Amino acid sequence: MLSILIPVYNYDISQLLQKIHAEASSLNIPFEIVVIDDKSEKFFLEKNKVQAELLNCKFIENKVNLGRTQSRKLLAESALYDKLLFLDADVIPVSDYFIANYTKVMDKAQVIMGGIAYKNESGTPNTSLRLKYGIERESKPAQVRSLNPYGNVLSANLLIDKQVFLDNNFSKEANLYGLDIYFAYNLYKKQIALLHIDNPVYHIGLESNEVFFKKSLNAVKSRKDMLADKEDIENINSLLKHYKKLKKYRLKGLVSLGFKITEPILKRKILNDNPNLFCLDLYRLGYICSLKD
Numbered sequence: 478m479l480s481i482l483i484p485v486y487n488y489d490i491s492q493l494l495q496k497i498h499a500e501a502s503s504l505n506i507p508f509e510i511v512v513i514d515d516k517s518e519k520f521f522l523e524k525n526k527v528q529a530e531l532l533n534c535k536f537i538e539n540k541v542n543l544g545r546t547q548s549r550k551l552l553a554e555s556a557l558y559d560k561l562l563f564l565d566a567d568v569i570p571v572s573d574y575f576i577a578n579y580t581k582v583m584d585k586a587q588v589i590m591g592g593i594a595y596k597n598e599s600g601t602p603n604t605s606l607r608l609k610y611g612i613e614r615e616s617k618p619a620q621v622r623s624l625n626p627y628g629n630v631l632s633a634n635l636l637i638d639k640q641v642f643l644d645n646n647f648s649k650e651a652n653l654y655g656l657d658i659y660f661a662y663n664l665y666k667k668q669i670a671l672l673h674i675d676n677p678v679y680h681i682g683l684e685s686n687e688v689f690f691k692k693s694l695n696a697v698k699s700r701k702d703m704l705a706d707k708e709d710i711e712n713i714n715s716l717l718k719h720y721k722k723l724k725k726y727r728l729k730g731l732v733s734l735g736f737k738i739t740e741p742i743l744k745r746k747i748l749n750d751n752p753n754l755f756c757l758d759l760y761r762l763g764y765i766c767s768l769k770d
Contacts, residue, residue, distance in 0.1 A: 478506045478507040478508060478558055478560060478580075479501070479506060479507070479508045479509075479558055479560050479562060479576070479579075479580070479583075480508070480509050480511060480556035480557055480558040480560065480561050480562070480639075481497055481501065481508060481509065481510045481511070481562045481564065481576075482511050482513075482549070482552040482553065482556060482561055482562065482563050482564070483510070483511070483512045483513070483552075483563075483564050483565075483566060484512075484513050484515060484545050484548040484549055484552060484565070484566065485512060485513070485514055485515065485517065485521070485525060485566035486514070486515040486516070486517050486521075486542070486545075486566070487517045487518055487521050488517075488521060488566040488567055488682060489521060489524060489525065490512065490525050490528070490566050491524065491525070491528045492569060493564065493566070493568065493569055494510065494512070494525075494528050494529060494532055494534060495528075495532070496569065496570060497510060497564070497570070497575075497576070498510060498532045498534070500570075500573065500574070500575060500576050500577070501576050504576060504577060504580065506580065507558065508558075508576075509534075509535060509556070509557050509558065510529075510532070510534040510535070511534065511535040511536075511537065511552055511555060511556065512525060512529050512534055512535070512536050512537065513536075513537040513538075513539065513548045513551055513552050514526070514536070514537065514538050514539060515539050515542050515543055515544070515545070515548050516538075516539050516540070516541055516542040516543075522538070526538075535555070537551065537552075537555065539551075545565075546646065546647050546656050549563060549632070549642075549646065550643070550646055553639060553642050553643055553646070554643070556639055558639070559638060559639045559640070560583055560636065560637075560638065560639070561635075561636070561637050561638070561639050561642055562576070562579060562635070562636050563632055563633075563634075563635045563636075563637070563642075564633065564634060564678065565632075565633040565634075565678075565680075565682075566682070567680065567681055567682020568593075568633055568634060568678035568679060568680055568681065568682075569678060569679050569681055570677075570678050570679075571594055571676075571677045571678060571679055572676065572677075575591075575676060575678070578591075578674070578676040579591070579636050579676060582672065582674060583636060585672055586670040586671055586672035587637065587638045587641045587669050587670045587671070588630075588635070588636070588637045588638070588641060588664060588669055588670065588671040588672070589635075589636040589637070589671075589672045589673075589674060590619075590622065590629070590630065590631065590634070590635060590636075590671070590672070590673045590674070591634040591635075591636070591674055591675075591676035591677055591678065592616070592617065592618070592619060592622065592631075592634065592673070592674070592675060592676065592677035592678075593611065593615045593616055593631055593633060593634060593677055593678060593680050594616050594677040594678065594679050594680070595608060595611045595612045595615075595616050595679065595680055596679060596681070597612070602750045603685050603686060604683040604684065604685060604686065604689075605686060605749070605750050605751065605752055606686040606689055606690060606747065606748065606752040606757075607683045607684050607685075607686070607689040608683055609752055609754060610689070610752075610754060610757070611680055611683075613754060614754070615631060615680075616677075617629065618675055619673040619674050619675045622673040623673045625713070626671045626673060627661045627662075627664055627665035627671065627712075627713045628661065628712075628713040628714065628715075629673065630657055630658075630660060630661035630664065630671075631657060632657050632660065633678065633680065634676075634677065634678045641664075641669055644663075645660055645663035645664055645667070645669070646660060647659050647660065656699065658696075658700055658704060658713070658714055659699075659703055659704060661713055662704060662707060662710060662713060662714075665709070665712065665713050666708075666709070686747075686748050686752070687748065690747060690748060693757070693761065694761070694764055697716065697761050697764055697765050697768075698765075698768060700714065700716065700717060700765075701717075701720070701765050701768055704717060705717055705720060705721065705765075716758075716761055716762065716765065719762055720762065720765050720766065723762075723766060729766045730766075732762065732763055732766040733763065733766040733767040735763065736760075736762075736763025736764065736766060736767055737767065739759075739763070740760070740763065743756045743757075743759055743760045743763070744760065747760060
């Protein structure tokens, strides 16, 4: 009935495995839990492997680091069941009825998004950017996400039909950041049935400000390289919407020049104890305009 799939890299998933396994076992449904380790350090590899074996979970070890997107593809291909529940390693369900909530609606759509939540007390000054971004941009109730269903696809907590995932996941071998937009665009163009519900997980593995900022810029580059010329991409991604408009009116060069002048100021306002997300938006827009075609 249900394959629960968890890609992991250098993170302790003991608590997640225990919680998911306990609830799934209590529901009296056919299920499996499959973990794929993406070439973690020995400490995390051995700890997670032991925990998985104790709970009779399948454990796959990548020979090289493939990245989350390719690891998720391998998980899907190995899954026994046609319903796949993808969970990131650094999450924990909010509800004690997390899996039960999904089983009640799993036949209502091919893709079901449960949502993401954050704990205000989980942040530190060093993770203030990731926490603020998560709370203000990602943590939305289903009613709000449903207003732009394909623009609010987050793969950290995703129930999906196996074949739909395999047909729409990024298929090339590449260790890139920010490919949720690529996946969402494929779903949008094919108008795959997508349902948002309130069944969130807490995102507890917050990256440092510098790491998240760097990943954000890598995601901007990936979007430009793979999606900027796609038809209707502006309907699901605001950054590319603004970028295409600037290109249309031949303002990209002017924005790029302005970005070079203001870049140090914007960066200071982003990387501090109280990050300014509007400045992050301006920085990403300036950065994408500065990239060569």
